[in-house]
Amino acid sequence: MPQREGTLPVDFWNRPAVAAALATCDMATLVEAVRLARGWSQADLARTVGYSQSWVSRVVNGQQSLTLDQVREVCERLGIPIHLLRFAPANPVPAPSTASRPPAADAAGRTKGAGPTRRRDFTKAVALATLSLPNASAVGEVHEGTATALRDITGNQRRLDASSPSRDLVKAALAHLDLSSRTLLRARKTPFATEVAAVTSEAAGFAAWLHADMGDTGSARLFYHRAVEHAHQSEDALLAIYMLGSLALFETDSEDPALGLRLAQEASRKLGDGAHPTARAWLSCVCALGHAALGDVSAAQRELSRAENAAERSDNTEPPWPWVFRFDAAKVAGYRALAAVRLRRPYEARAAFFEAFATASPAPKQQSILMVELASAHADAGDVDEAFRLASEALHMGASYRSEKVVNRVRRFRREYRGPQARCVNALDDQLACLVTGRLRL
Known part of the structure; x- marks a missing residue:
């Protein structure tokens, strides 16, 4: 029985060809890449995924489309990270115009003139769209990302x-x-x-x-x-x-x-x-x-x-x-x-x-806190005008950002001030009163 674990290189899923196959849900390329990286024959691969060798051969050659359940099953058995699968066509199809319209569909809903490649791309699109919908095995999935x-x-x-x-x-x-x-x-x-x-x-x-x-x-x-x-x-x-x-x-x-x-x-x-x-x-x-x-x-x-x-x-x-x-x-x-x-x-x-x-240069709210602290230092040094200028500027910034923390620091600064009732002190008192009455809003 071939070994499933421990044989893929560490960078395997990041290799350009493999990453591109994941990005387009190209199962043929992914299955063949895993087979070659592990040194398996197609018979080994068939035994691992639980299908016949002829079925595997058709998948690898792009002749066999996979159902949603088969995509899940093959990914699980080969260790392909299913959450990395995406559907993104390598060559975007131009928007239809009056000169070039999409093929008509027959009564059964099949597209006339659509060859194997178009059918395979459609199957991949449906499968990946369904993979993204809530279901018992995908809801709540926690993975490395x-x-x-x-x-x-x-x-x-x-x-x-x-x-x-x-x-x-x-x-x-x-x-x-x-x-x-x-x-x-x-x-x-x-x-x-x-x-x-x-x-x-x-x-x-x-x-x-x-x-x-x-x-x-x-x-x-x-x-x-x-x-x-x-x-x-x-x-x-x-x-x-x-x-x-x-x-x-x-x-x-x-x-x-x-x-x-x-x-x-x-x-x-x-x-x-x-x-x-x-x-x-x-x-x-x-x-x-x-x-x-x-x-x-x-x-x-x-x-x-x-x-x-x-x-x-x-x-x-x-x-x-x-x-x-x-x-x-x-x-x-x-x-x-x-x-x-x-x-x-x-x-x-x-x-x-x-x-x-x-x-x-700190962020505005943090700067406001530091300005109040600096205001306290100026007040202790007797530089009252500069202290209250800084506190007033911090208050306006705090009100602008609706920061209760900044406003409360300014209020505490004012409560702890024990100096003379200068004009700058009265100005800050007026601003704090406006804040309470709603004329200066948080």
């Missing part, structure tokens, strides 16, 4: 987040998370379960990010917990650490720095020795923010120094997934500025902000 397709959706939504209000994205993000979660249930007993769990974790993390921006901290916390849970299911230790660190950062921003610091330290312990510099630098910065929010100057400075050392390492080049960008000195400077604001060190904060902004 499923996780990539889901991840692409999350990536595109993240790119839209840079220029779109979270409220405009959240319904689509939740629908995608629901799709990913349902796909994960179907993938449980497949070899692709861990990959689908990873992309479901990413989708949950993005949903958490959007809810945090909308000021819905309860839902954000729920989705971050789901992201951590699915990351553990993915068996990707680095993804689990990333999601745990993201939850730590969220808790620190949500004014529970003690919890945020504990979570960040747990993530750091799990990271262990030999971790990628980007992961090490980012987690050290998250820990630094927790220490700074608790007023521990020396611990915050120590973590920031670790982050700088990691960011400057020569092997800090391509970032590990799920990090997208390398965590460089400019990003560390941004976290140093945020820590300095929390430690009430305005001059250090302003210098670090200028260093961070010198080489990077």
Whole structure:
């Protein structure tokens, strides 16, 4: 009995002739290519697919059209990836005109004048059209391309987040998370379960990010917990650490720095020795923010120094997934500025902000958050006009993007200000009042 497994080259399905046959559902070429690659005779091939040698010969020579069931059966027995099959004629047929009309059909519906090639193409088209319809064997199929397709959706939504209000994205993000979660249930007993769990974790993390921006901290916390849970299911230790660190950062921003610091330290312990510099630098910065929010100057400075050392390492080049960008000195400077604001060190904060902004231009919503932080540094330094100019600009940007997170940061900035009631202060108060009354809308 011929062997079905283990004999096809790794790049077999990507070879030009084979890929073209998959793209046109050319079963004759595919069957013959598999036979030759495995060194079979036509008799071997016939025994494998369970048909006569004469039938196989007609298929290989393009004289035998296959029914839908036969396409499925042959693909299964030869290991042909059925989800890659497509129907796309190599030479598109021109649209009929008054000078050239399609052949007429007889009373039985058969096309007059249609030769074997036309009939074979029609059979392929019908078979592939039927393959795309829901049926017992195809519905819910999870394969090697499923996780990539889901991840692409999350990536595109993240790119839209840079220029779109979270409220405009959240319904689509939740629908995608629901799709990913349902796909994960179907993938449980497949070899692709861990990959689908990873992309479901990413989708949950993005949903958490959007809810945090909308000021819905309860839902954000729920989705971050789901992201951590699915990351553990993915068996990707680095993804689990990333999601745990993201939850730590969220808790620190949500004014529970003690919890945020504990979570960040747990993530750091799990990271262990030999971790990628980007992961090490980012987690050290998250820990630094927790220490700074608790007023521990020396611990915050120590973590920031670790982050700088990691960011400057020569092997800090391509970032590990799920990090997208390398965590460089400019990003560390941004976290140093945020820590300095929390430690009430305005001059250090302003210098670090200028260093961070010198080489990077963050997305509008993130820029608004940083502007409020910079406003706090200016206010602590006594530069009230500049502080309230920055806060006012951040408020307008936050209202434009309907970001409750930005607006709440501006409100907190105003509540914490204890200086004189200057004209710029009154102007910001008027803007906040307009926001409440609806004259400045979220």
